[in-house]
Amino acid sequence: MSTVSVVGPNDGETIQLGPTQMRILEDGSTTGHRLGIGEITIAPHTQGPPQHRHAQHDEGFYVVSGTVHFTVGETTHEAPAGTLAMIPPGAPHTFANLGDEPAVLLNTFTPDLYVQYFHDLRDMIAGGQALTPESTVAVMSRYATVPATDFA
Secondary structure, X not given: XXXXXXXXXXXXXXXXXXXXXXXXXXXXXXXXXXXXXXEEEEOOOEEOOOOEEEOOOEEEEEEEEOEEEEEEOOEEEEEEOOOEEEEOOOOOEEEEEOOOOOEEEEEEEEOHHHHHHHHHHHHHHHOOOOOOHHXXXXXXXXXXXEEOHHHO
16 A cells, blocks of 8 residues: 555644745655645745756745735746746746745645655754855755856
């Protein structure tokens, strides 16, 4: 019989990354590493990571609450609750919560390899290193992800 995962509203692994919180809902262990899922809560007036490109995975963002601004290259999309943004490999992107309320996103990774990125950021912060754009980019580089310097 296959293993089924049920993650309740207070379950999952929570990782605090400065003003942003990532709750890992599926680390890939139930899906044969085909899919990872997280819930991101972004504090008001918070920028996301530097604009970047993934080479080996698709990333999806579903806005559960609040409004998120997705920047793809030079275009910014205002995304209220109910919006889905799918980012294929190679597409430059970042996101931010420019509003006065927290924003919550459901975040998917296909395959799941990017889940470990969040563990690495957690470990970096626990080790005393500051969460900066430069340190974030260094950790991203371990997962076939590079800054989109042409849009920096």
